[in-house]
Amino acid sequence: MNIEQLDFYTQAILSMAALIGLTSFLMLGQGRLLRLIFLFALQGFLLTLTTALAAYSLNNHHLYISAVLTLVLKVIFIPWMLRRQVLQMNMHRDIEALKNNTVVMLGGASLMIFSYYVLHPIVQSSSVVMLNALVVSLSVMLLGMLLMISHRQAISHVVGFMSIENGLFFAAIVATNGMPMVVELGVAFDVLVAAVLFGIFFLHIRTSIDSLDVDLLNKLHEVDK
Amino acid sequence: MNWLIAVLQTMLFVALAPLLAGWVKYCKCRLQNRKAPSLLQPYRDLIKLTHKQPVVSEQASWLFIKAPYIIFSATVLAATVVPLIAVDLPTSASADVIVMVGFFAFARFFLALAGLDVGTAFGGMGSSREMTISSLAEPAMLIAIFTLTMTASTTNLSFAITYLLNDGLVLRPSFVFALAALVLVAVAETGRIPVDNPATHLELTMIHEAMILEYSGRHLALIEWASQLKLMLYGVLIANIFFPWGIAETFNLQALGYGLLAIVGKLAVLAIFLALVETLFAKMRLFRVQEYLSFAYLLGLLGLLSHIILEAAR
Numbered sequence: 001m002n003i004e005q006l007d008f009y010t011q012a013i014l015s016m017a018a019l020i021g022l023t024s025f026l027m028l029g030q031g032r033l034l035r036l037i038f039l040f041a042l043q044g045f046l047l048t049l050t051t052a053l054a055a056y057s058l059n060n061h062h063l064y065i066s067a068v069l070t071l072v073l074k075v076i077f078i079p080w081m082l083r084r085q086v087l088q089m090n091m092h093r094d095i096e097a098l099k100n101n102t103v104v105m106l107g108g109a110s111l112m113i114f115s116y117y118v119l120h121p122i123v124q125s126s127s128v129v130m131l132n133a134l135v136v137s138l139s140v141m142l143l144g145m146l147l148m149i150s151h152r153q154a155i156s157h158v159v160g161f162m163s164i165e166n167g168l169f170f171a172a173i174v175a176t177n178g179m180p181m182v183v184e185l186g187v188a189f190d191v192l193v194a195a196v197l198f199g200i201f202f203l204h205i206r207t208s209i210d211s212l213d214v215d216l217l218n219k220l221h222e223v224d225k
Numbered sequence: 226m227n228w229l230i231a232v233l234q235t236m237l238f239v240a241l242a243p244l245l246a247g248w249v250k251y252c253k254c255r256l257q258n259r260k261a262p263s264l265l266q267p268y269r270d271l272i273k274l275t276h277k278q279p280v281v282s283e284q285a286s287w288l289f290i291k292a293p294y295i296i297f298s299a300t301v302l303a304a305t306v307v308p309l310i311a312v313d314l315p316t317s318a319s320a321d322v323i324v325m326v327g328f329f330a331f332a333r334f335f336l337a338l339a340g341l342d343v344g345t346a347f348g349g350m351g352s353s354r355e356m357t358i359s360s361l362a363e364p365a366m367l368i369a370i371f372t373l374t375m376t377a378s379t380t381n382l383s384f385a386i387t388y389l390l391n392d393g394l395v396l397r398p399s400f401v402f403a404l405a406a407l408v409l410v411a412v413a414e415t416g417r418i419p420v421d422n423p424a425t426h427l428e429l430t431m432i433h434e435a436m437i438l439e440y441s442g443r444h445l446a447l448i449e450w451a452s453q454l455k456l457m458l459y460g461v462l463i464a465n466i467f468f469p470w471g472i473a474e475t476f477n478l479q480a481l482g483y484g485l486l487a488i489v490g491k492l493a494v495l496a497i498f499l500a501l502v503e504t505l506f507a508k509m510r511l512f513r514v515q516e517y518l519s520f521a522y523l524l525g526l527l528g529l530l531s532h533i534i535l536e537a538a539r
Binding site: 003018 | 523537
């Protein structure tokens with residue numbers, strides 16, 4: 001089925017999927033922590049919109065609840081918490097020098113192609129229209145991992161981890177029309193707990209190596225390399 | 226009859242280009258709390274320049290004198306390819322969008338040569354910068370255009386626009402990216418603010434102005450006119466590809482009139498956006514232009530990918 005024959009809501013969801021992919025790419029190239037957190041909140045907001053749209057077009061009411069959960073957790077609470085930590089540790093003026101930015105970006109594009117290649121047989125064999133967006137959700141996960149690999153600040157790692165979770169959540173919406181409510185609530189609280197735990201970890205990393213740059217963790221080696 | 230309309234459309238292009246430049250300037254002045262010059266000021270400038278005697282350096286070769294004519298005619302030829310008020314014209318049917326990009330490259334080549342020809346430091350600097358920027362902008366532009374051509378399965382602008390019109394209102398994810406990429410490239414290619422400042426002769430920041438610093442009189446008028454035409458071409462390209470509604474598909478007077486009205490309205494709105502961007506943003510450092518254009522390229526690439534991934538037929 002071509003995109004011209006789909007209804008407007010599906011078209012909108014597919015466009016949102018593309019924009020979510022774009023925010024992942026933008027996060028990959030962002031060296032400023034506050035902007036990174038803002039982009040993460042933006043991704044969460046797009047995810048909320050997608051969930052609400054899916055809830056409306058599929059007439060699936062419990063998706064509204066997960067949309068609200070996403071809004072509260074990933075758009076408001078976690079970005080607010082990360083932002084507060086960045087401001088407290090006085091890191092908002094630092095710009096992380098990203099090594100090989102162009103290579104990382106091209107790597108991101110090839111990850112997208114890779115996820116298309118991997119998921120192509122599955123997407124082909126199914127008749128669910130929104131499944132096309134599954135490719136985007138897989139690439140959001142892979143891009144989150146790439147973000148964790150290419151950035152050095154611990155906060156960027158947390159953002160990368162959370163965006164992997166965004167990708168998973170998105171995959172759940174487009175592939176299964178929303179997981180059972182219990183699972184979703186569980187995942188949401190897991191994310192919440194993870195966010196709080198990360199906050200404690202930041203504190204510990206900072207007291208032991210006086211920075212959040214994870215490359216400096218090598219200092220903790222007992223033997224000098 | 227069709228050829229007559231094609232010729233008329235091209236003349237309209239050439240005639241309206243200074244007006245668009247005047248409108249952009251007007252909006253910009255109003256946004257910056259300045260008193261705006263009349264909308265007809267670009268015409269007056271062009272007329273004044275044609276009456277002046279051109280001064281040509283002794284060191285200049287024949288290329289320096291011929292270049293303005295070549296640049297202007299190449300830009301006019303590029304204008305024949307782009308549908309302005311009507312689709313399905315013989316000129317736009319015989320050449321596709323790659324030819325248009327080729328005309329732009331041709332004009333730019335001669336502009337850069339003319340900048341180098343006199344041997345001044347500024348000319349060479351301007352040419353070098355222009356070629357650097359265009360070598361990054363051209364792939365980004367082509368990849369944004371390819372998104373359109375993959376959707377419509379043709380590189381011909383006229384047929385592509387007809388295809389989009391017949392489809393009606395479809396929200397295509399790839400077009401969002403292609404639009405963003407094309408806007409970024411258009412700003413870079415026409416030398417507007419985040420990349421180059423058209424209103425300044427401050428020597429360190431000039432790109433386009435540096436190349437044409439040695440020109441005067443009617444040569445300068447032709448080059449200015451060509452760059453106004455280029456601005457309008459990009460505007461029409463963006464307006465008619467992404468918002469094609471209103472363009473005439475039949476050649477009766479009413480449809481053509483509506484087509485003209487539609488494109489004038491669309492360009493006026495686009496120009497307001499351009500003026501807004503030029504007011505809100507500062508010019509960026511030359512070495513950041515590379516990041517800006519690679520972002521445009523990335524957007525174009527994502528457009529292509531999302532066309533394949535999200536819009537593919539099954």
